[in-house]
Amino acid sequence: MKIWVSAALVLLGSMMSGAVQAQSSELYQQLGERSGIETIVEEMLLGVADDERIAHYFADVDILRLHKLISEQVCNVSGGPCEYTGDSMAVSHNNLGINNADFNALVEHLIAAMEQENVPVAAQNELLALLAPMHQDIVE
Numbered sequence: 767m768k769i770w771v772s773a774a775l776v777l778l779g780s781m782m783s784g785a786v787q788a789q790s791s792e793l794y795q796q797l798g799e800r801s802g803i804e805t806i807v808e809e810m811l812l813g814v815a816d817d818e819r820i821a822h823y824f825a826d827v828d829i830l831r832l833h834k835l836i837s838e839q840v841c842n843v844s845g846g847p848c849e850y851t852g853d854s855m856a857v858s859h860n861n862l863g864i865n866n867a868d869f870n871a872l873v874e875h876l877i878a879a880m881e882q883e884n885v886p887v888a889a890q891n892e893l894l895a896l897l898a899p900m901h902q903d904i905v906e
């Protein structure tokens with residue numbers, strides 16, 4: 767009897783943590799999980815590379831590393847099971863001279879990539895709201 771009760775508790779516990787996890791990672795799922803996020807970030811970076819307003823910022827940047835780090839970050843802030851291993855936004859954008867128009871240009875490419883991947887608009891806005899506080903550390 768005791769064994770059954772504790773087995774039931776373990777089962778209940780895992781169901782509950784599963785429910786909590788599913789709730790907190792709904793955005794992550796809407797972004798297409800890890801592979802969807804990697805595709806979105808790749809498309810965003812391709813758009814950026816083709817955009818003469820901001821491409822120059824990335825001329826000497828290791829794009830594969832940047833792709834990995836931005837993907838980790840988006841995965842992490844959207845509630846996915848990823849750790850962000852890069853520098854802080856303040857450190858990595860320090861002295862780059864990025865202004866509001868540059869920031870908005872990059873966000874345009876992020877939105878275009880999410881559109882391309884059929885991410886629902888509400889989920890797009892949710893991700894943008896999670897990234898918005900980083901603006902103060904990125905723009906000078």
Ligand code: HEM
Pocket residue numbers: 820823824827828832835836839851852853854858859862864868869870872897898900901904
């Ligand atoms: C919400 C917007 C942004 C996010 C989430 C973001 C995220 C990141 C991340 C994760 C890194 C890598 C950090 C590291 O090296 O450890 C990075 C680096 C970089 N970002 Fe951003 N970024 C944003 C906006 C921008 C904008 C608007 C620009 C320029 C137009 C920009 C230019 C760069 C450059 C040039 C680097 C490479 C710096 C280096 O390796 O020396 N970022 N960003």
